[in-house]
Amino acid sequence: MIEIGKKNNLTILRDTSVGLFLGDEEGNDILLPNKYVPTAYEIGDKIEVFCYLDYDERPIATTIDPDIMIGEFRLLQVAEVNEYGAFMDWGLEKHLLVPFREQRNKMKQGQWYVVHCYLDQKSGRLVASNKLDKFLSNENLQIKEWDEVDLVVTRQTDLGWEVIVNEKHKGLVYFNEVFKTINIGDVIPGCVKKIRNDNKIDISLQPLGSRVLEPAANKIYSVIKENGGFLALHDKSDPEEIRDMLQMSKKTFKKGLGTLYKERKIKLEDDGVSLVDE
Template structure:
């Protein structure tokens, strides 16, 4: 009875040499090791270590090339191609690429990995015994995960996203910490497999990180005040917005909350750069003229 299957490493005996390759014995089945997948000339009776996979004709085949991933393991693999009908294809160190099915990918296309991204995966078999990738999660990362110390607070961390959910995204940092990026702390859209950077805003009791891509408040005040000051200059020194303007108008016009707007305006007034009158804001330099 044949006990070998795709995704495994196996030591098999060469039982027949053919012009196009070598046939290996696997119980009641002969497995082809194509010449392109062999290392050097092999002879009958020789035992070789091979990786088993399903070829393009749905046959169990062998290669002597070392794969980046075998059954029971999880690792990070690069995305080599994206097919919206099928999923994403991953480089695993052999000629055959590994498919991560669209059924295992986020529903939103914008959250799918792109070429060059890196995803954390293991191997599984479909109903026909073909190799597929399966996404790794926290439980598979635990063997590598390190508990973060308090010295990580406010530090910049980078890593690859391994899970995307409605509330945000999880990524694994270069320091081997699990970090959570809440959707309110994300700039733009974060996709599975993307390399992201963020600042540590808190450290959980279990040693995991909560991170943000938003600037610190001091930096945010500076950016907001500079934006408002530039808008005033572009408008010739006056604009029909002030602390009395409704929040929706402020968000539509400036892209920030009313609280952030008032803080930035307060900063500019404290610096003597602007003043307000009857619902309008003016550059002080205009008044001085």
């Protein structure tokens, strides 16, 4: 089955004046226009393409990777607005429509919005929406605590950053868990720190538990080496100073120091830490 809005691994069936026809195992075919045809190919080769609808609403393939695919949430820019809605630039010739009914507030040309791409069942077209909550649910969670997850940053609140978790759920990264610059639309990894009784999800941007020790220790060790063998930080240093220099919490810093000290990689001094001569 050729899936619209997704990447498909298809077989090159035949070469024509307008391009290559590609097919699946069920006998369906689709055109890959000449401008996307690779310089070298053979009939029978497999090729990965993205499939969508062209200006005439006909299925068509491209070797260009779009900025969003069906089921995803991504930050896109409005290329134009007309009587049908807002049209987002998603990296393809034909822009992606956000109908007016799918806009939380009227979108403006040139502005950026996090949107969700889906297949409209009535028209069969790929469209987008920035009414994100209707595509998310925390009722039946498909994750558990300590899971590594994929995040899309959606907005800043009084408590922290709201994130979409694995394209399915809604989570929150509290400000005191953020040790690097993040922005709306960022696609970043994270970990499930806690699932509350009401199924609200607390997210950490750092590995949890013992898994944080080795990365933290390695980073501290690298920074000490980069600074000539000495780092002017210690267990009494201000948390903000540690965050600015190492992008980690003071608690993680102290655990990392402990790991390095046990391995006899560093010496703890009054005004900082230094490498042990090897």
